[in-house]
Amino acid sequence: MRIGIGNDHTAVEYKRVISQYIWDTYGYEVVNYGTDSAESFDYPIAGEAVANAVAKGEVDLGIVICGTGIGISLAANKVRGIRCAVCSEPYSAQLSRRHNDSNMLAFGARVVGIELAKMIVDAWLTAEFEGGRHQRRVDMIMAIEAKQ
Ligand code: RB5
Numbered sequence: 001m002r003i004g005i006g007n008d009h010t011a012v013e014y015k016r017v018i019s020q021y022i023w024d025t026y027g028y029e030v031v032n033y034g035t036d037s038a039e040s041f042d043y044p045i046a047g048e049a050v051a052n053a054v055a056k057g058e059v060d061l062g063i064v065i066c067g068t069g070i071g072i073s074l075a076a077n078k079v080r081g082i083r084c085a086v087c088s089e090p091y092s093a094q095l096s097r098r099h100n101d102s103n104m105l106a107f108g109a110r111v112v113g114i115e116l117a118k119m120i121v122d123a124w125l126t127a128e129f130e131g132g133r134h135q136r137r138v139d140m141i142m143a144i145e146a147k148q
Contacts, residue, residue, distance in 0.1 A: 001026070004059035006046030007034035008072065011065035011109035014117060018063065021118050026125060031059055047075030047084075054103050055081045062104040063121065073106035080145060083138070088112050090123035097127035099134045100141075 003022055007015040012035065019030040033049040035041040043066040050062040062084070066072040069086040076084040084104035085096035088111055096102035105124045107117055129135075 001028040001061075002059040003028050003030045004033055004050040004053040004062040005030050005064070006032075006050035006062070006072065007065040007109075008043040008046060008067070009035060009038055009041045010067040012036055012038060014065050014109040014114060017114055018065070018117060018121060022121065022125070025122070028125075034065075043072040044075035047072040048079060051076040051079035051082045051084070051104065055079050061125075064104060064106045065109050065117075066106075067108055067110040069106040069108035069111065073104070076104050076106065081142075083141070087120050087124070089116070090119045093120045093124040094127040097124055098130050099137075101129040101134070101138045 005015055005019055015034050022028050022030050033053060034046045047064050050064050053059045054062040064072040064076055073084045073086045076082050082104055083100055083102045084106055085102040086106045087093040087096060093105060107120055
């Protein structure tokens with residue numbers, strides 16, 4: 001399993017800690033598409049980069065982090081095939097996989113503490129899509145995208 005990760009300047013340390021946590025806990029390779037500098041960095045660049053990597057199958061799943069998680073998720077969701085869920089707690093993260101088949105997770109470095117962020121990542125990485133009626137609804141979402 002390969003995880004793409006991206007961030008802006010607000011989340012350099014979160015990206016580093018979460019990347020290490022994923023490697024230590026799951027042994028998943030984490031590919032860095034974000035900035036490692038404290039200099040101001042435009043979050044759409046990282047959101048698009050991770051989303052493209054997921055869409056092309058270069059990585060299996062993507063995680064993106066900015067101040068709120070909102071801007072970077074909005075950018076990611078503009079890439080065809082991406083379903084990026086912004087989550088501030090584990091329940092939504094788990095359900096975004098089980099019901100929405102999210103292929104990217106976003107959270108805010110200025111919103112959640114780092115230990116809560118690890119719990120959100122755990123909930124998301126360990127949940128599986130349930131298919132069935134949820135598949136039909138995900139198909140409906142993707143049909144909206146196909147009409148654009
Ligand atoms: C950067 O100041 C901030 O706008 C960004 O990290 C993010 O929160 C945007 O949604």
